[in-house]
Amino acid sequence: xxxxxxxxxxxxxxxxxxxxxxxxxxxxxxxxxxxxxxxxxxxxxxxxxxxxxxxxxxxxxxxxxxxxxxxxxxxxxxxxxxxxxxxxxxxxxxxxxxxxxxxxxxxxxxxxxxxxxxxxxxxxxxxxxxxxxxxxxxxxxxxxxxxxxxxxxxxxxxxxxxxxxxxxxxxxxxxxxxxxxxxxxxxxxxxxxxxxxxxxxxxxxxxxxxxxxxxxxxxxxxxxxxxxxxxxxxxxxxxxxxxxxxxxxxxxxxxxxxxxxxxxxxxxxxxxxxxxxxxxxxxxxxxxxxxxxxxxxxxxxxxxxxxxxxxxxxxxxxxxxxxxxxxxxxxxxxxxxxxxxxxxxxxxxxxxxxxxxxxxxxxxxxxxxxxx
Amino acid sequence: xxxxxxxxxxxxxxxxxxxxxxxxxxxxxxxxxxxxxxxxxxxxxxxxxxxxxxxxxxxxxxxxxxxxxxxxxxxxxxxxxxxxxxxxxxxxxxxxxxxxxxxxxxxxxxxxxxxxxxxxxxxxxxxxxxxxxxxxxxxxxxxxxxxxxxxxxxxxxxxxxxxxxxxxxxxxxxxxxxxxxxxxxxxxxxxxxxxxxxxxxxxxxxxxxxxxxxxxxxxxxxxxxxxxxxxxxxxxxxxxxxxxxxxxxxxxxxxxxxxxxxxxxxxxxxxxxxxxxxxxxx
Numbered sequence: 001x002x003x004x005x006x007x008x009x010x011x012x013x014x015x016x017x018x019x020x021x022x023x024x025x026x027x028x029x030x031x032x033x034x035x036x037x038x039x040x041x042x043x044x045x046x047x048x049x050x051x052x053x054x055x056x057x058x059x060x061x062x063x064x065x066x067x068x069x070x071x072x073x074x075x076x077x078x079x080x081x082x083x084x085x086x087x088x089x090x091x092x093x094x095x096x097x098x099x100x101x102x103x104x105x106x107x108x109x110x111x112x113x114x115x116x117x118x119x120x121x122x123x124x125x126x127x128x129x130x131x132x133x134x135x136x137x138x139x140x141x142x143x144x145x146x147x148x149x150x151x152x153x154x155x156x157x158x159x160x161x162x163x164x165x166x167x168x169x170x171x172x173x174x175x176x177x178x179x180x181x182x183x184x185x186x187x188x189x190x191x192x193x194x195x196x197x198x199x200x201x202x203x204x205x206x207x208x209x210x211x212x213x214x215x216x217x218x219x220x221x222x223x224x225x226x227x228x229x230x231x232x233x234x235x236x237x238x239x240x241x242x243x244x245x246x247x248x249x250x251x252x253x254x255x256x257x258x259x260x261x262x263x264x265x266x267x268x269x270x271x272x273x274x275x276x277x278x279x280x281x282x283x284x285x286x287x288x289x290x291x292x293x294x295x296x297x298x299x300x301x302x303x304x305x306x307x308x309x310x311x312x313x314x315x316x317x318x319x320x321x322x323x324x325x326x327x328x329x330x331x332x333x334x335x336x337x338x339x340x341x342x343x344x345x346x347x348x349x350x351x352x353x354x355x356x357x358x359x360x361x362x363x364x365x366x367x368x369x370x371x372x
Numbered sequence: 373x374x375x376x377x378x379x380x381x382x383x384x385x386x387x388x389x390x391x392x393x394x395x396x397x398x399x400x401x402x403x404x405x406x407x408x409x410x411x412x413x414x415x416x417x418x419x420x421x422x423x424x425x426x427x428x429x430x431x432x433x434x435x436x437x438x439x440x441x442x443x444x445x446x447x448x449x450x451x452x453x454x455x456x457x458x459x460x461x462x463x464x465x466x467x468x469x470x471x472x473x474x475x476x477x478x479x480x481x482x483x484x485x486x487x488x489x490x491x492x493x494x495x496x497x498x499x500x501x502x503x504x505x506x507x508x509x510x511x512x513x514x515x516x517x518x519x520x521x522x523x524x525x526x527x528x529x530x531x532x533x534x535x536x537x538x539x540x541x542x543x544x545x546x547x548x549x550x551x552x553x554x555x556x557x558x559x560x561x562x563x564x565x566x567x568x569x570x571x572x573x574x575x576x577x578x579x580x581x582x583x584x585x586x587x588x589x590x591x592x593x594x595x596x597x598x599x600x601x602x603x604x605x606x607x608x609x610x611x612x613x614x615x616x617x618x619x620x621x622x623x624x625x626x627x628x629x630x631x632x633x634x635x636x637x638x639x640x641x642x643x644x645x646x647x648x649x650x651x652x653x654x
Contacts, residue, residue: 214581216601216609221619224629226580226600233554234561234586253538253547254581254600261551275538275547275578280605285460285540299543300456309455311548361555362516365548367455367509371478 019080021067022087025060029095032056036102047110050102054321057099064092099320103269109293111302112278114270115249119324121331123150123165123208126248129331130338131156131163137194139186143223146187148179148211149259151194156206157339162198164191164259165208168249181250182215185228188258192232195239204242204342207259212277214255229258236261237361240354242345244338246316247271247303248323263357264341265311267303268334269318273311274301311364314341400424416636425593425636427573429475430482430497433532437495437640443486447517450510451478456543464541471502479510480535483518488530489644491651494522497532500574505535507579508542512549515583519556519567528566528647533584536602537577550582557586566650568643571598571621571630589646591632591639592621598630 032053039049068088106114114120127134131154139145151164168181191207198205214225236243236259245262251273267273276284278296283289306312316337323330345353399406403422411420416436417428428436435441451472458464472478480502484495496518498505515531522529538546560567569587571580573596580600584590592598599619607614617623621633634642 214600216606218606218610218614218618221599221601221606222623222627224585224627226598227585227629229581229600230550230554230583230585233551233582234558237551237555238558238562254550254578257547257550258581261554273544273547275542275544276540281540287461295460298456298458298460299540301544306544309545311544358555358559361548361551364552365509365542365545366513367453367542367545368450368513369453371449371451 018067018070019084019087022064022084022091025063025067026087026091028056028060029091029098032060033098036098040105047113050106050110053102054099054325057095057102058321058325061092061095064088064095096320103320103322106270107293108272108296108300108302108305109278111270112250112272112292112296114322114324115272117322117324118170120249121323121327122169122210123167123248125327126208126331126334127152127154127163129328130335131161134163137197138190140189140193142189143186144184146179146184146190147177148181148183148215149187149191151191153203156204156342160203162194162203162205163208164194164205165248166211166259168210179215181211182213183211183255184215184217184220185223185225188214188228188232191259192228192235195236195243199239199241202241204244204345205239205262206338207243207245207262209245209247209251209256209260209273210249210271211252211255212250213252214258229254232258233261237358238354240350242342242353243357244341244345246334246338247273247312248334252277261357261361263345263353263360264313266314266316266337266341267306267312268316268323268330269303270322271303272296272301273303273306274299309365309367313360418636423594423635425573425595427500427534429501430477430499430532430534433497433572434482434484434486434495436636437497437530437532437643438484438486438488438493439490443484443495446483446485446521447514448478448482450513452508452510452542454541455509455545456541458541458543460541467503467541475499475502477502479514480505480507481511481514483514485521485527488640488647491528491644491647493528493530493647494518494525495530495532498534498579500534500536503539503541505533505579506537506539506546507535507549508539508546509549511539512546512552515549515553516556519553519560522567523556523560523563523565526563526565528568528651529560530568530570530643531583531587532570532572533575533579534572535575535577535579537579537581547578550578553583554586557583566647568646570639572596574598576600576602585629588650589631590629591634591642592624592630593636593639594621594633596621598624 036053133155136152150167154163166181167178169175169178243262245260245265247267278292279289281295282291303315316334319326319329396409397406400419402424405421417426434443454465480499482497567587569584569590571592575584575598624630625633
């Protein structure tokens with residue numbers, strides 16, 4: 001990548017030089033493209049080559065961006081300059097088309113890997129960018145404050161709302177503190193308490209799901225993990241305020257569902273939602289945890305699958321290559337989607353909204369036939 | 373040349389001596405005593421020596437709970453369509469066929485209507501021998517319908533759980549059944565129609581995390597394994613041995629997660645008593 005590296009440092013005062021630079025980027029692009037094509041062998045591609053291709057393409061995109069802001073291109077137009085501009089535009093389109101193509105080729109296991117990517121935005125990253133005036137609410141008022149679920153008051157475009165969801169972390173100490181995003185019963189009870197608080201004062205609720213699952217531990221069982229989840233499912237179905245849930249990363253079974261009974265359930269493009277982790281399914285059904293990719297595929301856990309099965313209401317696009325590559329863009333896309341859905345829900349009379357929520361869950365997952 | 377010769381050829385296999393005792397005696401897995409099978413059946417399928425509660429199928433359960441063992445069934449024409457076309461080591465479709473053949477049921481539950489001490493009740497009893505009593509789209513829909521029927525007719529509902537949880541072979545569709553059932557239960561709760569949940573061995577996973585824990589009363593049979601995560605998963609996660617009695621009904625009672633642990637032969641009188649409390653005479 002020495003070519004692109006040198007291009008980054010030096011400016012190109014003349015359009016002729018610019019032209020050369022564009023050609024160089026085009027050359028790099030062609031290399032990535034042909035490499036990508038040869039890495040596909042009919043059985044999908046390795047995550048490694050996906051990442052590598054996306055890295056290279058992102059670098060080329062950045063270089064094109066730099067070229068576009070060159071004074072020579074921004075100055076008074078000449079014929080040659082127009083040609084170069086055209087060339088830059090075309091190249092840019094080809095790069096982004098290839099990136100989208102690569103994204104669309106990901107299989108269920110690769111999406112799972114993206115959903116678990118350590119650089120993926122976590123709830124606090126979203127809160128910082130989408131909401132203002134965040135003030136956290138702690139504790140379930142009966143046992144403890146579970147740090148793997150965070151709840152709080154916030155403002156969304158000036159409106160008071162409740163925000164809650166799973167919180168994961170990036171460094172070891174924080175990961176332990178957040179229990180890897182796996183709540184204990186008190187986490188779910190805190191969430192319910194906060195939601196009933198919002199309900200009482202008529203504030204919309206945003207929940208964000210990103211968990212491997214509810215924590216399977218001795219204390220969790222002693223304190224009624226099952227009961228806590230069950231209670232949330234029942235109570236959320238009858239809260240009298242708009243609820244919007246976004247699956248941002250991993251939607252791990254009951255531990256995810258417990259905060260995902262909503263008027264709108266959205267999935268981010270590279271999130272997954274399943275009844276058991278691919279590893280868990282593989283070790284039970286195949287008696288071999290390494291069959292996780294087969295299990296992921298068989299269970300149909302991607303956003304696209306869930307929309308097709310009418311188990312969620314929509315998909316939120318992510319920036320090319322995935323949310324972990326561009327937190328700002330990912331957040332902006334999510335924020336726009338949330339705003340639109342909230343507006344739709346607020347336009348409905350309350351009873352109608354509640355009836356729609358009920359009917360949605362009453363008719364969800366109806367896959368059976370009637371015999372005789 | 374033999375000194376003794378049997379005149380009539382082979383030993384006559386007929387007569388009293390032919391009675392085989394195999395299958396008539398069973399060894400209790402808890403107290404290791406050998407017990408005459410009929411004694412167990414007469415003792416509500418519990419060991420007469422140590423009161424170990426053996427697993428029973430849904431039909432036996434209904435016969436025990438309902439007056440004269442009589443009931444009518446509903447919704448028994450629903451059949452899974454294998455929505456994911458799921459194949460692991462064996463296709464789900466063939467597992468379904470085998471389970472339907474072995475149990476004579478279309479899925480892991482029976483929806484019944486009958487009388488309990490003269491009072492009309494609706495009972496949904498889960499069948500553990502049908503793919504581990506797992507809950508897929510059919511079980512979910514049948515429970516939802518039982519709940520709706522109970523709500524609409526203001527008839528008390530009893531659900532007897534015996535399940536390993538959500539049915540993996542129907543993926544996230546089985547997970548969604550938790551949401552569906554909880555939503556209809558919320559309406560039943562609003563309508564103040566009584567719901568008693570009976571947790572039997574075993575009740576785990578998604579069933580514990582939904583309707584089994586949402587009764588007006590949640591009662592369990594002695595010794596029943598009840599939990600959200602399975603014991604093996606917990607052991608692997610925390611990397612230590614689990615204490616004895618962990619996740620048994622008595623353990624849950626001790627931790628305040630159950631209203632009562634009731635011997636199988638006392639369950640019917642217990643429910644009758646509870647329904648007297650919950651239903652006011654018109």
